[in-house]
Amino acid sequence: MAEINEIIHQPVRLRIMAVLSGLGCESQASFTYLKDLLDLTDGNLGAHLRKLEEAGYINITKTFVNNKPQTYVEATRAGRKAFSEHVAALEEILKGNHHEASS
Amino acid sequence: MNISPEEAQASLAAIQQTQSQMRKLAGLNGYFLIIWGLVWFFGCLANQFLPLGYVGWIWGPFSTVGWILSAILGIYLGRQTRSTFDSRIGFFFLALFGFMGLWFLIMQPIGIKQGVLFFLTITMFGGVVAGIMSRAVSSIIGSLTVAALALVGYYLLPAYFFLWVAIFCGLTMVGIGLVIRLRWR
Numbered sequence: 001m002a003e004i005n006e007i008i009h010q011p012v013r014l015r016i017m018a019v020l021s022g023l024g025c026e027s028q029a030s031f032t033y034l035k036d037l038l039d040l041t042d043g044n045l046g047a048h049l050r051k052l053e054e055a056g057y058i059n060i061t062k063t064f065v066n067n068k069p070q071t072y073v074e075a076t077r078a079g080r081k082a083f084s085e086h087v088a089a090l091e092e093i094l095k096g097n098h099h100e101a102s103s
Numbered sequence: 104m105n106i107s108p109e110e111a112q113a114s115l116a117a118i119q120q121t122q123s124q125m126r127k128l129a130g131l132n133g134y135f136l137i138i139w140g141l142v143w144f145f146g147c148l149a150n151q152f153l154p155l156g157y158v159g160w161i162w163g164p165f166s167t168v169g170w171i172l173s174a175i176l177g178i179y180l181g182r183q184t185r186s187t188f189d190s191r192i193g194f195f196f197l198a199l200f201g202f203m204g205l206w207f208l209i210m211q212p213i214g215i216k217q218g219v220l221f222f223l224t225i226t227m228f229g230g231v232v233a234g235i236m237s238r239a240v241s242s243i244i245g246s247l248t249v250a251a252l253a254l255v256g257y258y259l260l261p262a263y264f265f266l267w268v269a270i271f272c273g274l275t276m277v278g279i280g281l282v283i284r285l286r287w288r
Contacts, residue, residue, distance in 0.1 A: 004104045014114055018121040024237065026186055033183040037124055065182075072185060087118065093111040 002088035007055045009086065012040065012048045017083040020058060020075035028061065028072035049073060057082055128183055130287030133280040134176055136245075140276030142169040143223070144269045150215065151265035158215075198232045199225070216257070216264055223253045223272060245279040 008017050015038050019029060035045050052058045057079030061072045075083070106114075142165045149161035186192065203225050212221040230246030233239070249272045256267030 004106055006104050009104070009106070009114065011114075011117060015117060015121045018118040019125055022122045022125050023184060024186070027184050028186075029184050030182060033128075038121070070182075087115070090106075090111040090115050093106055094108055094115070096108070 002085045002092060004089045005082050005086040007051065007057070008083055010048070012038065012044070013052055016048060016052065017057065017075065017079065020073060021080050021083045023074070028074040031071035031073065034073060052079070126287040128180070130284050131176065131180060133283030135173060136276045136280030136283065138169050138172050140273045140280060142166055143276065144273030147219065147265040147269035147273060150219065151263070151269065195232055195236060199229050202228050216261070219265065219268060220253055220257050223268065224250050241279070241283065249275050
């Protein structure tokens with residue numbers, strides 16, 4: 001039975017993982033794209049990305065594009081797995097057969 | 104961790120809403136088809152109705168504008184997301200140039216009509232490969248449809264081939280582009 005993931009369940013991190021898992025397996029989202037899409041400040045997004053990175057759910061790549069610093073973020077294999085398990089756990093709760101919700 | 108069904112529902116709704124916002128970006132890819140559909144439409148209309156000496160005056164500026172707009176759009180999209188698996192891009196061009204060489208040997212295009220058919224089928228082959236690589240069924244079906252329509256026009260209506268390509272290939276590309284754009288806006 002799938003379990004609720006406490007790190008991913010936080011609303012901002014949930015949306016970050018939704019974006020990154022929605023991209024193709026070999027795709028990265030830019031920091032600016034995530035910030036604009038999720039309507040977050042630099043500091044807020046950065047803090048949540050660090051938390052996800054510490055958990056091993058995302059990789060952060062810093063690079064230069066046309067001499068300008070750019071940050072790209074991608075979900076790791078573990079991150080995609082954790083996110084899909086979290087979604088499965090949410091769906092189980094809705095169906096009413098999650099052991100924690102029912103206890 | 105205890106979560107109520109209401110909270111679970113709200114989380115699932117947030118995921119859906121976020122992923123639907125993402126599709127807006129994917130919808131911008133429709134502009135590539137609209138741009139190149141219009142280039143093919145006006146270019147082939149020129150081939151059909153204008154004397155040969157004037158055809159270049161249509162294809163040249165329209166293609167240039169098409170490349171400029173595609174580059175602007177590509178740069179914009181590239182700033183949002185990027186692919187990390189560079190060998191896939193290498194595979195794409197390998198497949199494209201491999202097909203181009205093979206198709207050239209088989210078809211041995213002579214004249215403008217065969218040249219248009221040659222480049223159109225290569226472009227659509229690129230659409231099929233890109234669709235397979237990105238798992239975009241609409242790109243595969245759309246590209247095969249346009250290529251099939253071009254072949255039908257070439258063999259069944261040779262006298263009106265350029266008009267046929269302008270309408271059934273150029274405008275089909277515009278139509279598919281609009282569908283993608285409107286569906287994911």
